[in-house]
Amino acid sequence: MSAKRLAVLPLFLALACKSPSATEQMDSIISWLGTAGLTGEAWLRHTTPDKYTRQTLELTHDSLIDISSGLFKALPSGIDSASVDSALTRSTQHIGLMAKLVEQKNSPAFRALLDSLQSDEKVVKQFADSIEAKEDQ
Amino acid sequence: MKKILQLTLGIITSVGGFLEIGSVTTAAQAGASFGYQLLWAILLGTICLIFLIEMSGRLSAVSKHTIVDAMRERFGFPFFFFVLIGIVIVAFLVLVAELGGIGFALQILTGVGFPIWALPVSLIVWLMMWKGTFSLIENGASLLGLITISFAIAAWKLNPDWSQVGSGMLPSMPGSDKAKYGFLAVSILGASISPYLMYFYSSGAIEDEWDRSYIGMNRIISTFGMTFGGFLSMAVLIVCALAFRPAGVQVDTFPQAALMMTTIFPKWGFYLFAFSMLFACFGAALEISLAIAYFFAQGFGWNWSEDLEPSKDARFAFVYTIIILIAAIPLILRVDPIKVTMLSMALTSATLPLAIGPFLFLMNDPIYLGKYRNGWISNSVVAIVIIISFVLSIISIPLQIVGG
């Protein structure tokens, strides 16, 4: 390989890196939803500090907004994303609310949101699997 | 009796000082993303490290030269300077990452962000260097670091499928995400085979006045210390594989990593992680600051010893003072320590040929080592590490871009 090509390689790779695929974005979303779940469960057991819980949920909330804004552009065409769109919007909102409930130490309301979050997470996971199957084809 | 005590202490300090933000972050990401599949990288890195650490100690004990002393003498100033630039830049980034790790640990404990902690933390690290002695840093920090054994207990309690763990010890290709897999493998090797550890260890042998009678002890300390340390890295990987992977959680940020033991130790998991990181990164920050100061002082032939008053080795003290203060700046500017960690681990791999290459010559030098020269096994290991490190140095940067 010539030196010139070697020099171009990293540049090419950097460009290739710019837009993560839909699968990768779905992985990130699932990762953050899972984070919210683990953080929530730990807080309900009173084993993590309030401030940490609130900050982590806020971080999760912001990261989800970041990723989902780019997601629907990256989706392959011909996929019905309405259901996942609403599930995602709802869970993002819920996570934001949960962060506030931590401050109020309102465990029952927090529990309810966490449960609905977990059911939304299932919808998102099913959707991710269907996309992966589509991209593999 | 005294020797047994020294031996035990030596192994304990190696174990307590093994984990730091690099090994924890890379192992955690590997476990969360690929399950046990990257265990082989920790195994390989640890085996290489055992040999290299043993050689570092042997060179010091026999020749009374540290690696840096010998490198400057044999290879001359221009080569030394070239290595100095590479090693110091990488070690500096690792120091930033460790200080960030301390800051992050304090952040999750108190809720106050790590940029606020950056300056106080570096001042405390500096104060330890300024006032402390070598044995205080080596033993004190490492004893605190023993809290990291909680990762091993967690892994044990999680009761992993040991046959799967065993098959992870052999390299295999993943079905998808090959770039990320490669990047993590490179970073794990960079985190395991960390050159600063070798400079620190060989300088420590001089500070502790080792002589030929320590050769056997050196062998035992390096073998068992690094093996147990490697087990701790593997434990982090196993814990994350079981705690995060089923939920699809990836470890991209520090607050996510903090959740790794909250399920297995409901009551203490969070705090065990926070204090493990706090003490492990604190110990590592001290060791790296010392290693950088040693590198300069030995390479240029200044007075150096952590046991001297700062005014008796002014340039040595000056180097660590400056380095520690500058390392706080990126953190104050809110540079993400996890990003710095991943970058510095990949860069460590890239600079490994510079760090390890000289070993092949120095460890075969009859003037330095006489009959204690490397045998063919050690030489083969060094040769293999050099070959691996050349490959790593070529692929690490592209992988950093694609996988990181």
Added chain:
Amino acid sequence: MEANIELLLGAKVYDANGEKVGRIEEFRADEDGDACRIEAYLIGASALVERLSAWTLIRPIKRALKTRHIYSVFEVPWQDMDLSDPKRPRLRVARKDLQRAR
């Protein structure tokens, strides 16, 4: 005249006929009371091996290749070296008259 050894190190050496001989890799000296006199200059890549004290490393390779000279090394006595221009050291003899060390 004065010269610096550290700057002569690695300098290319030409023989009396202008033919290239190699680079200076080592200076062999003898201590004689308070004085330290240069006896000879080692020129060529094998001298580098000497300088890095790497014979134990190279010898097995050499044995495996079954060659006597992988590289050349010349030991040039001080009388045969002209350092009057330290940037361009020259030999006073021809390359073919040089002694191979070892």
Added chain:
Amino acid sequence: MDLIRDVLDKKLVDREDCAMGRASGLVIQFGENTQPHITHILIGGPSLWARIHPALGNLSTKLSQLWGPKKKEHTRIPWSRVETIGKEIKLDIEAKESGAIDWEIWIARHIIERLPGGGSEEEE
């Protein structure tokens, strides 16, 4: 004795084993037909950087006149002061007077001793 392997870049220590830096250069003297002999060992700064590139050597000379101890001359130790050459090169000399550790002293005085708990040179 091989000068590059056994002398150059070796650590120098004074009578009291105080580190004086490393031998960064060796000066030889010779005539048309006289055997070259070593006259001085060079220490530090300009002679060191010149080994990487002559321009760096000049830069180092200039900078050393602007900052720090502002030495006028390069540190060179006569070869006759060499006592033994072993693991280190032992010199029959006082480090402080030789100029080899001017920077060490300067940094100690101007920076280290001004920081709390830095200790002071006078206590010896």
